Amino acid sequence: MLSQVAGPNEGNPGARPCSRSQPQPRRLAQARHASASFRLKPGCWPPQDQSHDEPMRMEESHSINASNHPEPAGGPAVKHRDPWKPFRQGWPWRRITCLILAGVALGLAFPLPGWFALAWLAPGGILLAGLGTRGRAAWLHGWLAGFAFALFALRWLLNIPFPAGALAGWIALSAYVGSYVGVWNWFCQETLARCLTSPASSLPSEGEDLSMNPGLPSVASIWNNTPWGRRSSWILGCAVCWVAGEWLMARLFTGFPWLPVGMSQLSLLPLVQLGSLGGPYLVSFFVVWSSIALLGAGLSIAGIARAPVSSPLTHPRPTILGPGPSLFSRPAGWLADLALPGMALVLAFAWGWMRIQHYPKSERTVKVALIQPSIPQLLIWDRKEDGPRFQKMIELSRLALAARPDVLVWPEAALPSFSQEHFETMTRMAAEARVWMVFGADDAEPVPGNPGREAYRYYNAAFLLDRSGSVLASYRKRRLVIFGEYVPLAQWLPFLNWLTPIGTGFEPGRRPGHFTMPDLSVRMSMSICFEDVFPHSTRAAVEEETDWILNLTNNGWFGESSAQWQHAMNAAFRALENGRPVIRATNNGLTCWIDPLGRMHEVQAGSPKDVYGPGFKIAEVGVWPGKSRSSTGFRRWGDLWGGLCVGMTALQAMPLLRPRRNRRN
The missing domain is CATH 3.60.110.10 (Carbon-nitrogen hydrolase)
Incomplete structure (x- = not known):
């Protein structure tokens, strides 16, 4: 879609002429990644390096923050079509529906019906539905998904032969369980923002914040240009934080360790042998780690699919699939995101199978x-x-x-x-x-x-x-x-x-x-x-x-x-x-x-x-x-793995708990 921009200071007599000492936006086709957004100073219209006679293509521009400059008087406003805007801004019920569905999907992984495969998708689905949120909104989105999960999984509480107490207990306990998922989603969204807005992620403009352009398109495009090490660290951190929540839930306020995600995987007998080492928390870690890695792979695929041919996100040389964006083009981020958890799962299944085969028989x-x-x-x-x-x-x-x-x-x-x-x-x-x-x-x-x-x-x-x-x-x-x-x-x-x-x-x-x-x-x-x-x-x-x-x-x-x-x-x-x-x-x-x-x-x-x-x-x-x-690792060390996850999560969360003003400084 094409859109025109008004001429220099046309219809805006109070606007200042742009001086070359002011920061100049780059042409987005030559930027370090295709979907980078840029900001203009108020009154500086249009950018010096973009002629008013040349139309601005939406394939090259992600968005212009309207709050940073006034709409030029007498000229048409910059029009663009953002297909994800209703999802993240205009239609909150769509996001809410996705969060509820992700929570119910996690509940379906537990018996009954026990569709354990959904546990490998639901945690990543919760993060995807809340993508781009920060602060209190991120906690509320996670709490909603966790509340839906617990309401479904604990619906048997309604069978207690005391209706008033059963209903009150069902809602209160579900809200309590949901609060842990809320904290987890807040942690993941905040650390994702730090991961993508760090200097290593090659953002186009100084001071750019993910919260300025929330939603899937911005994250997917920037995700591919973020170093693999930072992406993998974030994926691991999300899984560690989930385990920390399960460990704390087993202890706080008399404890309620009823629904660890790892418990839903009992049908995968080789995998659950990890329970002999770290209890259900170690199995939960592998499941959530894989789920978030699938989310990362999905973001990589979405970023490649949106990138133009000339984007650094695609390989400049021809491939066997022809020129242009390809899932198997460099840097193949989606494969890199799946590499670590994939190899770890293969080793875990192999070890579990060997343990089953060589376990001694009863005397x-x-x-x-x-x-x-x-x-x-x-x-x-x-x-x-x-x-x-x-x-x-x-x-x-x-x-x-x-x-x-x-x-x-x-x-x-x-x-x-x-x-x-x-x-x-x-x-x-x-x-x-x-x-x-x-x-x-x-x-x-x-x-x-x-x-x-x-x-x-x-x-x-x-x-x-x-x-x-x-x-x-x-x-x-x-x-x-x-x-x-x-x-x-x-x-x-x-x-x-x-x-x-x-x-x-x-x-x-x-x-x-x-x-x-x-x-x-x-x-x-x-x-x-x-x-x-x-x-x-x-x-x-x-x-x-x-x-x-x-x-x-x-x-x-x-x-x-x-x-x-x-x-x-x-x-x-x-x-x-x-x-x-x-x-x-x-x-x-x-x-x-x-x-x-x-x-x-x-x-x-x-x-x-x-x-x-x-x-x-x-x-x-x-x-x-x-x-x-058999003398198991859990007998020797207890749930040390869960305690370590709590410590690692606390270290990662400390920078997030500082006042926002100090973090900006």
């Missing part, structure tokens, strides 16, 4: 009966249902005992009440079958000097019965679910109890739990429900002598939903990290055992397509004693 197995009663959560609070609930557990157990297992395991909260009759029936059954038994139930202890029910401390606990039916050991849950098992500040703000159905709630336990069965030569580290989603806590509870990690779970709160699948995938990473099998006995799924390579075995299914129904599973669980037990 022996122990037969374990896992009971899954599938009791609706509302029945737990109905005392009239205590009898039928208990009878159902006994019937399923007697069926399982016909297979003569060595260990019988009931899930969390399996014993409905403190009934002495129920307890005696259960212990008698275990003694008759000569079986070790682990079950979940409430525990209580009186507060000295305070009579009455209010003087008792209640605990969510697990108990071990020996072959004679005697209680040998117990464990009290240490990490309680906020608003699910306890109400924070309830002592000072009692109205908070109205938001939950749990009443007074539980007290946390004070020490780790270890159950030993001497005649089986098996020692178990105990966890209850939510505790097994914390990598660092599970590692601290596992001893060198530990053979199994046993988890008792009740996900009946969430009905038949994706919560059961997401929880099981978290448990698979605990097996990978610690090199120990994880046994899961659940109320309504997924009851199974997971080997040290993260593979699920003996998944209980009430029907071929239903893992939520009642039933039992007889599992032959492997034992890797002594030297055959």
Whole structure:
């Protein structure tokens, strides 16, 4: 499209004649890159080196900042067509829609449905949708995508049988998760601006800032002219920052490490072997690194496609594809952007495959009966249902005992009440079958000097019965679910109890739990429900002598939903990290055992397509004693990788946190 420019000072008597001492804009076809924008001093019209008789081609000019000079009176305004302007300025709903879609795509990578490939695209999609934003706007764009992601992935919270609290918790927790994505997007957009506006990026005019010309065309064109080292450093920095956010989310405000991106990749068994070195954080790093590299490659391709034939972005010599812009012309930036993560992924997959092939087999197995009663959560609070609930557990157990297992395991909260009759029936059954038994139930202890029910401390606990039916050991849950098992500040703000159905709630336990069965030569580290989603806590509870990690779970709160699948995938990473099998006995799924390579075995299914129904599973669980037990990198170093990412992110963020005026100076 052609546009004319007014003659020198024509129709503008107050304009100053341009002196040669003033900075002169260059012809853009001869600039260091094709899409460079330039600025004019007010009143200096037109540029000296561009005749008013010569039309200005849009292929050579990206834009002229209208705020830097007045429109010449009596002459036509400079017209140009920017196809991306509606995307970044005029149509905010288009950007918002893209951010929401990117967030939902990330949620779709987690079960259910578990389309794990979307996790390799979604982080880059979030940055692409927010491209060109800075400061508060960048945070808000990232928060919106993260909010959409968490709303979709945590939609099972709406199944909690307490609608008001379920809705409030779903929205509040999703907003909290979204804030981490917001900080990540802010960090990435700010560091991208610094990367592209540095002297090394060959910007055309002094003081040019990416925020003057936001959007894909400007970034794509400048991206190709930025040195490969700076581009790769930015891509790595974005992945490191994402991991730092996941590491912090696992610790701040009691912690919520439920949705690390690496967890969604459990179907890629060779890749998730990295979890034995750095937990889910190392797998997340590779996924996000690759996603941002794909974004960088896309920017390179977009920059090459927009560059004219004479642009330095294209190879001046003919290629096998002919003259002009080509994806395989020099500098082939899109291949360079993919080179590092591509080679790293090949090495990671190769190492993971070798680990799977050479992992030692178990020396022996122990037969374990896992009971899954599938009791609706509302029945737990109905005392009239205590009898039928208990009878159902006994019937399923007697069926399982016909297979003569060595260990019988009931899930969390399996014993409905403190009934002495129920307890005696259960212990008698275990003694008759000569079986070790682990079950979940409430525990209580009186507060000295305070009579009455209010003087008792209640605990969510697990108990071990020996072959004679005697209680040998117990464990009290240490990490309680906020608003699910306890109400924070309830002592000072009692109205908070109205938001939950749990009443007074539980007290946390004070020490780790270890159950030993001497005649089986098996020692178990105990966890209850939510505790097994914390990598660092599970590692601290596992001893060198530990053979199994046993988890008792009740996900009946969430009905038949994706919560059961997401929880099981978290448990698979605990097996990978610690090199120990994880046994899961659940109320309504997924009851199974997971080997040290993260593979699920003996998944209980009430029907071929239903893992939520009642039933039992007889599992032959492997034992890797002594030297055959794998000592993983995560056992030795913990989640050191996540901590290093926090430190590296903090170092990169320090210049961004200074006041903007100081940064300009």
